[in-house]
Amino acid sequence: MDISQSKQICVIGAGQAGAQAIFSLRQGGYEGAIKLIGEEPVPPYQRPPLSKAYMKGEFAEERLFFKPMAWYEDNNVDLILSTRAEAIDRAARRVSIENGGHVDYDALIIATGSRPRTLPVKGADLSGVYDLRSIADVERIKPGMSEGRKMVIIGAGYIGLEAAAVARQMGLEVTVVEMASRVLARVTSPVMSEFYTTEHTAQGVTILTDARLSHLEGQNGQVTEAHLADSTVLPADIVLVGIGILPNEEIAADAGIACNSGIIVDRDTHTNDPRIFAVGDCARRPLVHYGRQGRLESVHNAIEQGKLAAAAILGKPRPAEDCPWFWSDQYDLKLQIAGLSEGYDEIVVRGDPEDRKFAAFYLKNGTLISVDAVNAAPEFLASKKLIIAGVKVAPERLNDTSISMKEIAVTALNG
Ligand code: FAD
Helix, strand or coil: CCHHHCCEEEEECCCHHHHHHHHHHHHCCCCCEEEEECCCCCCCECCHHHHCHHHHCCCCHHHHECCCHHHHHHCCEEEECCCCEEEEECCCCEEEEHHHCEEECCEEEECCCEEECCCCCCCCCCECEECCCCHHHHHHHHHHCCCCCEEEEECCCHHHHHHHHHHHHCCCEEEEECCCCCCCCCCCCHHHHHHHHHHHHHCCCEEECCCCEEEEEEECCEEEEEEECCCCEEECCEEEECCCEEECCHHHHHCCCCECCCEECCCCCECCCCCEEECHHHEEEEECCCCEEECCCCHHHHHHHHHHHHHHHHCCCCCCCCCCEEEEEECCEEEEEEECCCCCCEEEEECCHHHCCEEEEEEECCEEEEEEEECCHHHHHHHHHHHHHCCECCHHHHCCCCCCHHHHHHHHHHC
16 A cells, blocks of 8 residues: 555544645645545634634634635635544545545544543533633633623633633633642643742732632523632632643544554554544654653644644655644743653753743753743743753753853754
């Protein structure tokens, strides 16, 4: 079997990763049929503005879409929207879709993304309780976001905190309820958690840590209160749930494709079926700079894997892999994260958090593995290079702001 001779490619999931795979296939000269199956009613769009400028009403909907509808027509991509792919028949090389149809494939890319974890408590189904994943979610939330209304956010991860910043800027009274002992506990260090807690508190957000939601109460089907395990009662007009996501791997697992909290793929995004690839939030991939596997939930990962899948299908050389990176916008703070900090044994802070411009570097055995840079683009950019190179960096140089990041990087790289 020569996958590069594929005449029909099917993509399941019209999100960031699926769209990128298609753009790269066409850019790479693929001329065969492409069918993109997406359960949402709209063509592929970027999600980051949903918890930022779009939620605030400062970002027009058209700007969310990667390409206008005409692009798909002009490039002979058959968009099958508002349609869920239901099953993969690997022997017949066929994807069945809802309403009884099917799509045949020579190569299949699974780009089904992830879905929000649901609240396992009484009252989670009341109206006024929302997830934040899609344009449709924001359209449901936005009408209720008016000055003076009370929003309770469950979960102090990036999405919860970004939404808190937007809601606060729109004049809502915001309380964030976090089960862990600090915000962003799953993704970053105590230094960053403290910084963001201080910022949000200064902006008037109430942050409750070590706080467990017990249940939600409502009247006439509409949420009115969030009850915590310690008996605290928080009045709530809107409850936003941001407690993490789960990979949409079931369609692959049901077809016998290897999964383990994510569809398992190799460096080129192959699953254990040579005709099937998986990309984006749904995939568990080799993390080449870290010597292990993992699932990444980011735009960078979705784009990179979309490109990797297209190259693998077209038989082209593997594109270079960057180190993982991510960003979060809250108020006027741009946080840029490069690398994965898990397993660090030393933190070096460069600059003063009080200046709202600083970076926290994470080292393991003297090697830089990650950075959190707040309003500090040079620190972010230089760190990406250092992380990819896997070189040792002297901590005393990193926290010496009299030495430029460029100079630190050049010295370490030539090291
Ligand atoms: P998605 O973009 O979720 O696309 C998957 C698509 O597949 C969805 O449309 C889904 O409905 C569809 N689908 C699933 N199952 C089926 C099926 N069986 N049949 C048909 N269609 C199906 N990342 C950053 O790097 N920086 C940020 O600042 C940032 N902010 C974010 C803010 C929000 C509110 C959200 C939700 C995410 C944010 N992310 C951010 C994460 C980033 O958007 C995701 O990692 C990225 O969208 C993943 O792309 P994907 O294609 O894997 O999944």
